[in-house]
Amino acid sequence: MKTIYLDNNATTQVAPEVLEEMMPYFHESYGNPSSAHTFGGQVGRNIREARESAAEFLGVDPEEILFTSCGSESDNAAIRSAIESNPDKRHIVTSRVEHPAVKSFCEHLTHNGYRVTEIPVDKDGNLDMAAYKESLTPDTAIVSIMWGNNETGVIFPVEQLAALAGDRGILFHSDGVQVAGKIPINMKNSPVDMLSLTGHKLHAPKGVGMLYIRKGVPFAPFIIGGHQEMGRRGGTENTAGIIGLGKACQLALANMEDENTRVKGLRDKLEREILSRVPKTYVNGGRSERIPNTSNISFEFVEGEAILLQMDAYGICASSGSACTSGSLQPSHVLRAMGVPFTMAHGSIRFSLSIYNTAEEIDFVVETMPPIIEKLRALSPFWEEKPKSCGADKMPF
């Protein structure tokens, strides 16, 4: 059975061009980039080239790029650095819809004497700007607010948020993991101080990420050890991963137009067709500015995990909530923050496309989804030909 992979916000396949670029660094050019000999030194030069590609991708200088092991490390490192660099400040501002790498880390810090303000969002997933402005205080060490939401694709006005923080002398970090390669990003002259990205959402391998740190922003290393990464991260460099990420950055620039025209067109068609064929379906965040590959659709009165299981039988891969929080019986914290009723939040499916998806795949999904939902609704105690009114307090889950 062919796999139709519509779960690219969870992770992506490594691009063939990326893999080809990485291959020599496992078994041939395997030297340590810190070594004095030519065999290792050449690898050091190749890492510098990858850093240049990553910098070009963001419109910044190579020395503003720190390679890490993943987006979560980048997020943790940015926030920890900000609070270490501002030892007298005890307040952090974030949003209610962050990825666990920011959300859980901030929660952890509340046990260490920090106050955390989580800015709410409205039913369309947009940030409460008045609450945001009010939250910024002289005690605020850092704002960490994501650029694009992993579950809904809703884009926050990060440049504007960062400028407001910057005006008050507050560091601004953004988790840009989901926007990289999907919307144009140029950090040159941007007020954003730090930006987290990860390779595996960008057709580079898992196990490599990066953190942009604007020149002049103080940075306290997260992993402390050797002199690697200009003294900003100890540990032998993940050379193959870094080389792969450099190539992926080049490809992402080249594929940006396809992402925003053809891929967006496929996403829009998927959404349009499902909404027209399946009653009682809603697009979460659908009225907001979104990244072009993501659609979060709620199928009322059915359970997301049950939908996924049925889709799986057809080889269609997607997510219910965020893959990173699977295993939890709670509906997604993002949809709860948007006030999506439990009946809908529990039946939400995130479709996330990539440049490798085809029109034929989307046609197949569009044909397959309606009978799946119909079948599941026939089993639901809350669904009749005309659905019963049902409050969240009456939900069985």
Place this chain on the structure above:
Amino acid sequence: MKTIYLDNNATTQVAPEVLEEMMPYFHESYGNPSSAHTFGGQVGRNIREARESAAEFLGVDPEEILFTSCGSESDNAAIRSAIESNPDKRHIVTSRVEHPAVKSFCEHLTHNGYRVTEIPVDKDGNLDMAAYKESLTPDTAIVSIMWGNNETGVIFPVEQLAALAGDRGILFHSDGVQVAGKIPINMKNSPVDMLSLTGHKLHAPKGVGMLYIRKGVPFAPFIIGGHQEMGRRGGTENTAGIIGLGKACQLALANMEDENTRVKGLRDKLEREILSRVPKTYVNGGRSERIPNTSNISFEFVEGEAILLQMDAYGICASSGSACTSGSLQPSHVLRAMGVPFTMAHGSIRFSLSIYNTAEEIDFVVETMPPIIEKLRALSPFWEEKPKSCGADKMPF
């Protein structure tokens, strides 16, 4: 020109069997192990198998293995966890010859109110056991002492050290990066609480490491985010790296005998021949128990970097001091701790072999080194046919 790679303590080549095992996880089985669909779920099962291989390698249970991004992360994570788990204790014991991932991290902690005792070593690189016993106090949160030294290969009596700490209720961590695959390690019934390993010293790729955490030992996550690694490390798993590390653990078990007979024989021959052919050469730590692949040889009155450059011209890769600390003009902190005079410390070369080295390679190195040293000594102001007496205070570097 053929490369003769004798720098395996800096990093190793990925074994062909390891690479073969990893390959599907880039472009075919690229799903997120946390995903609900079969495509991702299968990867989760493969990670469990890798964890089983890693556990078997150490004689422990799979749930005692935490996968990380490198040895440095493992080291930082172990020490930070111990101090977070013992918030009232403010003392750390380590040695003077640790890798920067322990040494620099502990130094960093002194700025945060921690006292650090660095246990000295004698001229053979052996730990001062009396000083060690005296160092352990009720205020000691953790002992972190390496198992085998990266520069000299000298092995510390870690089981004994851990038992002494354990008797006093003190957590014991060891950086085992350099011993893994070189000496048999069985952590079952061991008093060691935490042990750091890394893939890239073990013929797995760079960018993946692991931390053994004995059952019952409290652990506070270092990277906080999603539920991955049983809630002990946030961040999408480096699946290809982890699968590779699992395979490398299997191979290391299978190759242990070759490492301790043939490889050790090559190392011993290299040492014996160089010492007999080149006057004024000494093996640092040579009288101590050492890992079987490492030889640290001091060539008096010549500069290590100059030797490396000459060796490089013949395609021979080795290190002067630790590759991780290159870029520094200071001689190795390990050799300084052993009291090796500057004239010798600066002229030290670390040869570190692997199972991929051959007798022919060692023969070539043995023939090549004497004329290199002779040539360099002819240029040295401190070397005459009969070398001048020269104190460290008269050194030009």
